[in-house]
Amino acid sequence: MSFERIKEKLNILADAAKYDVSCASSGSNRANTNKGLGDATGMGICHTYTEDGRCVSLLKILLTNHCIFDCAYCVTRKSNDIKRAAFKVQEVVDLTINFYRRNYIEGLFLSSGIFKNADYTMERLVLVAKKLRLEENFNGYIHLKSIPGASDELMREAGLYADRLSVNIEIPTREGLKKLAPDKKREDFIKPMKKVKNEIIQYKSEKKIIRSTPKYAPAGQSTQMIIGASGENDYQIMTASHFFYKKFNLKRVYYSGYVPISYDSRLPQIGTEVPMLRENRLYQTDWLMRFYGFHVHEIVNETHQHLELDIDPKLAWALRNIHEFPVDVNRADKRMLARVPGLGMTSVHKILQARKFRQLNWDHLKRIGVALNRAQYFLVCSSGIFERRDLEPATIKGLILQNSASKYRLATSNQLNLFG
Amino acid sequence: MQKVLIYDETFEGFLTAVFKVYEEKLKTVQIQKNRNVQSSFFGENEEIISDKVKAERVWSGLQKKLTPLGRNQIYYSFLSEISGIENTMLAYIQQVFSSVESIEKDYANPIVLQLSKIMRSVGREKHRMEAFVRFKLTKDEIYFANIEPDFNVLPLIAKHFKSRYADQKWVIYDIKRKYGLYYNLNHVEMIVMDFPNEFDFTKTSSDFFDEEELDFHELWQNYFKSTTIESRKNRLLHVRHVPKRYWKYLSEKQPL
Ligand code: SF4
Numbered sequence: 001m002s003f004e005r006i007k008e009k010l011n012i013l014a015d016a017a018k019y020d021v022s023c024a025s026s027g028s029n030r031a032n033t034n035k036g037l038g039d040a041t042g043m044g045i046c047h048t049y050t051e052d053g054r055c056v057s058l059l060k061i062l063l064t065n066h067c068i069f070d071c072a073y074c075v076t077r078k079s080n081d082i083k084r085a086a087f088k089v090q091e092v093v094d095l096t097i098n099f100y101r102r103n104y105i106e107g108l109f110l111s112s113g114i115f116k117n118a119d120y121t122m123e124r125l126v127l128v129a130k131k132l133r134l135e136e137n138f139n140g141y142i143h144l145k146s147i148p149g150a151s152d153e154l155m156r157e158a159g160l161y162a163d164r165l166s167v168n169i170e171i172p173t174r175e176g177l178k179k180l181a182p183d184k185k186r187e188d189f190i191k192p193m194k195k196v197k198n199e200i201i202q203y204k205s206e207k208k209i210i211r212s213t214p215k216y217a218p219a220g221q222s223t224q225m226i227i228g229a230s231g232e233n234d235y236q237i238m239t240a241s242h243f244f245y246k247k248f249n250l251k252r253v254y255y256s257g258y259v260p261i262s263y264d265s266r267l268p269q270i271g272t273e274v275p276m277l278r279e280n281r282l283y284q285t286d287w288l289m290r291f292y293g294f295h296v297h298e299i300v301n302e303t304h305q306h307l308e309l310d311i312d313p314k315l316a317w318a319l320r321n322i323h324e325f326p327v328d329v330n331r332a333d334k335r336m337l338a339r340v341p342g343l344g345m346t347s348v349h350k351i352l353q354a355r356k357f358r359q360l361n362w363d364h365l366k367r368i369g370v371a372l373n374r375a376q377y378f379l380v381c382s383s384g385i386f387e388r389r390d391l392e393p394a395t396i397k398g399l400i401l402q403n404s405a406s407k408y409r410l411a412t413s414n415q416l417n418l419f420g
Numbered sequence: 421m422q423k424v425l426i427y428d429e430t431f432e433g434f435l436t437a438v439f440k441v442y443e444e445k446l447k448t449v450q451i452q453k454n455r456n457v458q459s460s461f462f463g464e465n466e467e468i469i470s471d472k473v474k475a476e477r478v479w480s481g482l483q484k485k486l487t488p489l490g491r492n493q494i495y496y497s498f499l500s501e502i503s504g505i506e507n508t509m510l511a512y513i514q515q516v517f518s519s520v521e522s523i524e525k526d527y528a529n530p531i532v533l534q535l536s537k538i539m540r541s542v543g544r545e546k547h548r549m550e551a552f553v554r555f556k557l558t559k560d561e562i563y564f565a566n567i568e569p570d571f572n573v574l575p576l577i578a579k580h581f582k583s584r585y586a587d588q589k590w591v592i593y594d595i596k597r598k599y600g601l602y603y604n605l606n607h608v609e610m611i612v613m614d615f616p617n618e619f620d621f622t623k624t625s626s627d628f629f630d631e632e633e634l635d636f637h638e639l640w641q642n643y644f645k646s647t648t649i650e651s652r653k654n655r656l657l658h659v660r661h662v663p664k665r666y667w668k669y670l671s672e673k674q675p676l
Contacts, residue, residue, distance in 0.1 A: 003635040007642055014646035032583050039584045045551045046661070048672055050648040053657030060647065095639070101563060101588060102555045104640050104671070137587070259651055274651050353525040364528040 006095070012085040016065045016076050017111055019259060020145075020168070020224060029218050030163060036137030038100060038107070040163060044141070045106055058109040058143060059099050063087055063124055067113030071181040072264045073170065073229045076113045080262070086115075092128050093136065100140050107141030107163070108132070118149035118188075126154060129161035141219070146196065148188035155195045159203075164219040164251070165196050172240040176230030179266060189223075196221050197248045220251035227282065228275040229258040229267055235305040238285055242296040245289075255282040281307040288314055291345060292338045311397060315341040318378060319393040329381040330359050341400075342375030373403045422448045422463035427506075428470055429453045431498055434506060435475035437468045438513055442478075451506035478513075485516050490524030493532070496539040499572045508534055545569050546576045552662075553581070553592055554671045556637070557630040563590040566621045566669060574601055578608045595621060622668055637671050644672040 032039040046055035062076070064086035070078040096108045110128055114121050125144050132138040144162040146155060158165060167189045171177040174186055196217060203216035223244055225237060241253045257279040260270045285307060288294040292314070299313050300306075308316045318325065318341050327336050329351060337348045350368045354360060359382035366372055377396045391399075423446055427433035437451045450463070482491060494512065497505055512531050515523055526532050548569075555563035563585070567574075574594050578601050581590065585603065593600035593613060602611045618627075624634050667673040 003632075003639070007639060010639060011642055011646050014643050018647045018649055032586050035586045037585070037587050039586075041583075045547070047551045048644065048670065049658055049661040050644070051655065051658050052649050052652035053654045053661060054647075054649075054652075055661075056644070056647060059643070098636050099640065099643075101585070102557075102636065102640070102671070103553050103565070103585075257652075259649060276652065350527050354527045357521075357526045358528060360528065367530075367533055368527050 006091060009085045009087055009091070010061070010095070012083055013062045013065060013087060014060065016113075017060045017062045017109075019075070019256065020060065020109070020111060030139050030141075030215065032139045034137055034139075036139055037097070038138050038140035040107065040139060040141045047104055047106070057106045058141065059096055059105045059107070060109040061087070061092070061111075063092065063110060063112040063121075063128070064115055065113045066115045068116070069114055069181070069183040071170070071184065072262070072266055073180055073226055073258065075261050089124060089127050089131065093131050096132060096140075097136055097138065100138070105140075107143070109143040111145035112147065114147060118147045119151050119154060122147045122150035122154045122158070126158045126161065129158065133161045143219075146192040148184060148192065150192050152191075152195045155192045156199055159196055159199050159217040160214055162217055164222060165192075165217050166222040166224070167193050168224040169240070169244070170224065170226050171230050172225050172232050172237045173230065176232060180230055193221060193223075193244075193248050200249070221248060222250055222252040222254065224254040224256055227255050227257050227279050233305045234278075234282065234285075234307045235300040235302070237282060238289075238296050238300050241286065242289065253286060255279050255286070277309050278307070281309065281313060285313045288317075293335050294339075310401065312341075314339070315374060315397075315400065319397055322393050322396075325378040326380045327378060329365065329379050330355050340375055340378045342371035342373070342378070374400050422450065424450045424452055424463045424465045425468050426452055426454050426465055427468045429455070430470055431495065432472060432475040433468055433470040434498060434509070435478040436471045437506075438478050438510060439471070439474040440468060441510065449510075451510055453506075482513065482516065485522065486524055487522075490516070490522070493524060493535040493539050496542040496576075497535045499575065500538050500542050501572055502538065505538070542571045542573065542576075545571050546573045548666065549573050549577050550580050552666050552670060553577075554669060555590060556624055556633050556671075558628055559630060561589065561630075563588050564593070565591070566593045566595050568596045568669070569594065570665075572597060574599070577601075582608050622674060637674075641672050 030040040044057060046057050048056045050056055064084070065076045065082070066084050066086060067074075067076045067078055075082065092108070092110065096105075099105045100107065108128075110125055112121050112125060125147070129142050129144055132140075132142060141164075142162045143164040143166065144158050146158065146165050146167040148167060150158075155165070169189055171180055177184060177186060199216050200220065203213060207213040225240065227237065237255070241255075244250050244253060257275040258268060259274050260268050260272045263270060285296070285299050288299060289296050294317070299317055304320075307313055311319075318339065324336075324339070327340055329337075334348060334352060337343055337351060338345065343351075347368055347370050351360065351365075351370075354364065354368060358364075361381050361383040362372065362376075363383075365375070365379075365381060377391060377400070425437040425440060427437045434451065440446070441449055441451075454467075482494070486494075494509055497509055508531060512535055515529075515531060523529060523532055527536065549567055553565045553567060555565045558564050572594070574592065574597075577592070581592065581601070582603055587605070589603060589605055591600050591602045591611070591613075598612065600611050600613060601608050619625075624637055626634070662670070
């Protein structure tokens, strides 16, 4: 291996891949049964964090940054004047194995610009995964990008070696897509996504009958949307997200604040701030919808098309629905506890456990780790004294903001424990 | 008069001491590691000899009353090595045995809460070590890593590394506690090593390591740099995830 050449390629092709924010390496169940290398049964580990605070779990690279397309929001686009490079299949295999053996990574996330055509590109991505599994006995995590427009046959094969597959929708609306990525059609994303979804269902049902049925993309599919590139509002983004979760059984939707990379007049100009706080609010909404029992339209809808930036979406919902409160900590069901601002799921579970032993009061709640500065306005407990219930929502908001300035300043990344 | 039971720093020794507390119905009692012993004017010291049978009797008694969660609250707290923790553990065990209901999830009970918090810290460091161990390939083809954790987490991470790196020999060495784990392609064993004087744990000298080792190290550093998005830089968040005290042995943080 010529390290100088590899180093150069790695710099170019890791740099070009970094805008894909997905770093998840969890959700698979590939055990090391063959005394081979690696094991992807666990939670997924962040081996380190970038200096912008994002999890580094996978070797995330492009196979090549040559591309025949010209999507305006992408650094790899054809018309961009940048250095190009391409890895050989074997080079990616060797890098992955050597990084993995040193405990740098959980596995590989391989994406690519489209060279020649969709199938030619997809074929090479699949080949990398196949070699890792069959020649190297590798049980670590593999995430392959599905190239829009790739054939069903290749997508079927991809799922046999990869843990996760993803196609990035990037632009949540049809109109936006047309404007910024004229070469791409919505159908081209949908097709591989649909294929993978159907294969997953089919393999799962076969597995019930024949135990030896191989795994097919056990960590499922995900996608990513760019935020703030095409003028879309939060209602449109979250509605699209909800649609993809439901329609294609996605495991995750990622939201990536647009990082300005060109002077194209269709896009925010270089120097425009990355909408990180907005991105964080979208992740919080996503969590509320997946783990907290909210329907997406309780949070964003025709009348509330934008998420508030100064407070989190759960608090915003609570203030709009103040008639649902206060909630009695010692009585309320799990669903309603989960809706109380300042109560994360961990606290909810602890409360449910602890209240079996005794009536809980403020002191107990504080020790359990409830963020009382927010929760106090929405709860009653056995302490008798509770917040005067007749506070106006605007007053509550003011009081909360006053007392929790630092928390909101820090809350700029999706890696944080969102509702603390 | 207060009695101080001195044990040999092993978990077995600690459980033997607990056995003694019950056997002799000791009321005012403390359990201490032998390295912390101070002669006391007020109490009477007694050395405990680890006894496998007695320890197992206590443990199996606990097993009947606790789920793995409760057992981990005890074991993880033990591994925390926090000074004086033995007495909180003893109080916890006494409550477990004296109450009819299981107490392990009574988070409003100060002792349960304390142990469960310690368990969380130790658990967090266990995960961190699983993430932050960086192997370097030695000349004799062993993947070697050294760590210096706040808590004694080696016993907790053995399983993870064994199932992950089943086809390579590896050593993880705790330089603070001066012992390590060695996986010989079959099983994991505990080892103590002597290092030559010129061995520097923060360096990758070609006297000891494979000639490609530095190259991979450099590739990894390059990769680490390339993945950062400048316009999103956030030092505070970075340091919160990767606390500075761990940087010393992280390949991506070391000068080449
Ligand atoms: S097809 Fe993919 S790599 Fe090519 S320009 Fe569009 S987004 Fe970028």
